[in-house]
Amino acid sequence: MNRAERMSRVAALFADGAASVAPRSLCGTSVAALLVSSAGLTLMSGDHSSPVCASDTRAGDLDDLQFALGEGPCPDAHRSRTPIFEPDLEGASTGRWPQFAPAAVDVGVRGVFAFPLNAGVDCIGVLTLYQDAAGDLTPDQAADGPLVAEALVRSMLTIQSGSGPDVLARELIDVDAHRAEVHQATGMVAVQLGIAITDAALRLRAFAYASGRSVAAVARDIVDRRVRLADDADRDEAGGVPFE
Amino acid sequence: MNDRMSSVTREDLLVRTFVELTDSLVDDFDIIDLLTALADGCVELGLASASGILLSDEHGKLRVMAASSERTRLLELFQLQNDEGPCLEAYATGEAVLDADLSAAFDRWPRFAPEALAAGFRSVDALPLRLRAAPIGALNLFSALPGGMSEANRRIARAMGDVAAIAIIQNQMVRESEVRARQLQHALDSRVAIEQAKGMVAERLACDMDHAFGVIRSYARSHRRHLTAVAAEIIAGTLSLEAAVVTPPVDRPRPPAG
Incomplete structure (x- = not known):
C-alpha cells in the first residue's frame, strides 16, 4: 500500500460514522486501524495531562500510572515529540522505566508504542499502544501509526473548536478518570504544606508511591479529608497523618 | 528576451524554480518568502517584466502579499486594483484576464490603465488563485512588451499560480491547526x-x-x-x-x- 492509500484508509476509518464526533470511540477506532491489543489517548500540555479515552480499563490504568509515576512511553513521546517504541518490556533495554515497565508486565503487557500528537510546533497529546505479545510493530502498523496520530489531532481539534477558548470541550474530558480530584488534592496539599503547586504535585505522587496506592485513590482520600499531608516535622513514615 | 534564451538554460531555470518552490512547501515555510520567490520566478522565467501576488483579506480587500520589485509605482498599481483593474476582475469573476492591451483599456480601467502605461507597461495578465471554487486572490503579471504571453508561458504562469494557491492553503491550514x-x-x-x-x-x-x-x-x-x-x-x-x-x-x- 502506498502512502496515499494508507492515508485514505485511515481517513475513512476516522471519518466513518461516529468516530469524528464521539471522542470515546477514538481509541477503539485507533485499535481497529492499527490492530493492536489496546490503546490509550491522553491530552497533554506542559506538565499537565488529561485522559481522553482508553480502549479498555487496562489501557486506562496504564495511562494513569504513567501520569502518576511521571515515567513511561507517553511522557517520553510528549517530551521528545517523536515516537517511542519498546517492543519488549521484559527485555534488557527497559531500564528507562524502572517502575512503569514491571507494572505493565504485571497486567499482561509486553510491548508499548507511543505516538506524539503533533500539531505544528505543539504536541497536544500522545496515543499509546499496548501489545500483549512482545515484538516490533509490523511495517504496516509502523507506517499507519503516524497517520492515525494525525487523524486524532484533527479529530481532537475539531471537537475542541466547538468549545470556548478557555473551556476544555466536555467530550474531551474522561469523566471516569477522576483527574479533577487529583488536581483538587494538589491544591489542598499546597495549602497544607505551604508549598508551591508544582511541589505539591510531586509530594502527592511521592506520598502515593510510598504508601503503595494510586495517586487517584490518595487524592480522593485527601479531598474527602480522610488523609492530609503534614509537614516534614510531624509526618508518619508514609508522610501523612489521618485527618482529625 | 525569453525567445533569445537558450532552451536548455530556460528548461534548467524552470526546473530549478519549481523544485525550489515545491521543496519549500514540504517543511515549515514562511509564506511571504515563498510568494516573493514565486513573484521573482515569474520575472526570471521571462513570463513578465514585473509580477505580484494579491490576496483578499477577511473583508474581501485585495492586499499585495509579494512583488517582484518594491518599486513604489508598481506597488501603487497593485493597490489601485481594489477599485478597478485586472486583479479585481480575476478575483471577482474567477476568470483569468489575459493579454489586456493597456493602451486600449482606458474605458475598461480609466485610472489603472493610464497609470500602468505611465509605469512603462504595455500589457497585463491576472490569473485567479482559487481554494477549490472560491477565489482567494490573483497572480498579476505586467509586461513591458505588447502582445502578451505565448501559450507555453501562460501554462507556466498557471502552474506558478497553482503553486501559490497550494502554498497559501497549506499555510492557512497549519496556522489554523496551531491556533487550535x-x-x-x-x-x-x-x-x-x-x-x-x-x-x-x-x-x-x-x-x-x-x-x-x-x-x-x-x-x-x-x-x-x-x-x-x-x-x-x-x-x-x-x-x-x-x-x-x-x-x-x-x-x-x-x-x-x-
Whole structure:
C-alpha cells in the first residue's frame, strides 16, 4: 500500500460514522486501524495531562500510572515529540522505566508504542499502544501509526473548536478518570504544606508511591479529608497523618 | 528576451524554480518568502517584466502579499486594483484576464490603465488563485512588451499560480491547526488551574469543592475577571485566598472525616 492509500484508509476509518464526533470511540477506532491489543489517548500540555479515552480499563490504568509515576512511553513521546517504541518490556533495554515497565508486565503487557500528537510546533497529546505479545510493530502498523496520530489531532481539534477558548470541550474530558480530584488534592496539599503547586504535585505522587496506592485513590482520600499531608516535622513514615 | 534564451538554460531555470518552490512547501515555510520567490520566478522565467501576488483579506480587500520589485509605482498599481483593474476582475469573476492591451483599456480601467502605461507597461495578465471554487486572490503579471504571453508561458504562469494557491492553503491550514492546538492546551491548563485553586480555597476555608468554586466564581464576577486568571493568581500566590473570599462561609461546617 502506498502512502496515499494508507492515508485514505485511515481517513475513512476516522471519518466513518461516529468516530469524528464521539471522542470515546477514538481509541477503539485507533485499535481497529492499527490492530493492536489496546490503546490509550491522553491530552497533554506542559506538565499537565488529561485522559481522553482508553480502549479498555487496562489501557486506562496504564495511562494513569504513567501520569502518576511521571515515567513511561507517553511522557517520553510528549517530551521528545517523536515516537517511542519498546517492543519488549521484559527485555534488557527497559531500564528507562524502572517502575512503569514491571507494572505493565504485571497486567499482561509486553510491548508499548507511543505516538506524539503533533500539531505544528505543539504536541497536544500522545496515543499509546499496548501489545500483549512482545515484538516490533509490523511495517504496516509502523507506517499507519503516524497517520492515525494525525487523524486524532484533527479529530481532537475539531471537537475542541466547538468549545470556548478557555473551556476544555466536555467530550474531551474522561469523566471516569477522576483527574479533577487529583488536581483538587494538589491544591489542598499546597495549602497544607505551604508549598508551591508544582511541589505539591510531586509530594502527592511521592506520598502515593510510598504508601503503595494510586495517586487517584490518595487524592480522593485527601479531598474527602480522610488523609492530609503534614509537614516534614510531624509526618508518619508514609508522610501523612489521618485527618482529625 | 525569453525567445533569445537558450532552451536548455530556460528548461534548467524552470526546473530549478519549481523544485525550489515545491521543496519549500514540504517543511515549515514562511509564506511571504515563498510568494516573493514565486513573484521573482515569474520575472526570471521571462513570463513578465514585473509580477505580484494579491490576496483578499477577511473583508474581501485585495492586499499585495509579494512583488517582484518594491518599486513604489508598481506597488501603487497593485493597490489601485481594489477599485478597478485586472486583479479585481480575476478575483471577482474567477476568470483569468489575459493579454489586456493597456493602451486600449482606458474605458475598461480609466485610472489603472493610464497609470500602468505611465509605469512603462504595455500589457497585463491576472490569473485567479482559487481554494477549490472560491477565489482567494490573483497572480498579476505586467509586461513591458505588447502582445502578451505565448501559450507555453501562460501554462507556466498557471502552474506558478497553482503553486501559490497550494502554498497559501497549506499555510492557512497549519496556522489554523496551531491556533487550535494552543487553544486546546490553554483549555487544559485552565481546567487544571481551576481545580487546583478550588483545592486551595477548599483547604483554607474547610469547605467542599462546590463551595470553593462558588467563592472563586463570585470573586471573578465581582471583579470582572476571567475564572482562569483568578485561579492562576490564587495558585501563584499573587491573590491571597483571604482576598478572594468576599464573604467567608460561616454556615458551612467542615465535612465529617470519612
